[in-house]
Amino acid sequence: MSIFQADEEGRVRKLLDALDRPVELLVAHGPEETPLPGARDMDFGAETERIVTGLAALSDNVTYRVEDEPEGFERYPAIAVLPDGEDVGIRYYGLPWGYELASLIGSVLEAGKSESSLAPESLERLAALERDLTIDVFVTPT
Numbered sequence: 584m585s586i587f588q589a590d591e592e593g594r595v596r597k598l599l600d601a602l603d604r605p606v607e608l609l610v611a612h613g614p615e616e617t618p619l620p621g622a623r624d625m626d627f628g629a630e631t632e633r634i635v636t637g638l639a640a641l642s643d644n645v646t647y648r649v650e651d652e653p654e655g656f657e658r659y660p661a662i663a664v665l666p667d668g669e670d671v672g673i674r675y676y677g678l679p680w681g682y683e684l685a686s687l688i689g690s691v692l693e694a695g696k697s698e699s700s701l702a703p704e705s706l707e708r709l710a711a712l713e714r715d716l717t718i719d720v721f722v723t724p725t
Contacts, residue, residue, distance in 0.1 A: 586637035599642035602695030607668045608647040613659025631660040666694040686722045
């Protein structure tokens with residue numbers, strides 16, 4: 584069963600087919616936790632895996648694998664977006680449902696580009712940094 588409606592699926596396929604390089608999605612499962620009140624005992628890890636499987640089914644340029652408690656993750660479930668299979672530190676934490684799925688698709692599209700979409704000035708400033716930085720980006724449709 585597709586995770587998209589029929590009209591959406593075609594648009595997503597077209598976007599993913601334009602990737603310049605392959606992107607692997609690593610679904611990271613962690614220790615089982617007691618579901619939060621109101622969560623209806625949902626298995627968030629299994630649902631995350633279902634979504635990633637559905638996304639990967641739409642393009643030969645997108646693959647996925649699943650690991651239990653891999654290194655480099657702070658929370659679970661999580662998805663690492665790996666351009667050319669390389670871990671560049673892109674993480675999606677939580678369940679990419681509803682509007683949040685667009686954020687995951689956007690990260691796949693960015694990772695699949697051969698050239699950065701950042702402005703040249705931004706790339707210059709980043710190259711001038713004297714130490715490595717970690718940047719957390721929080722996304723909400725509201």
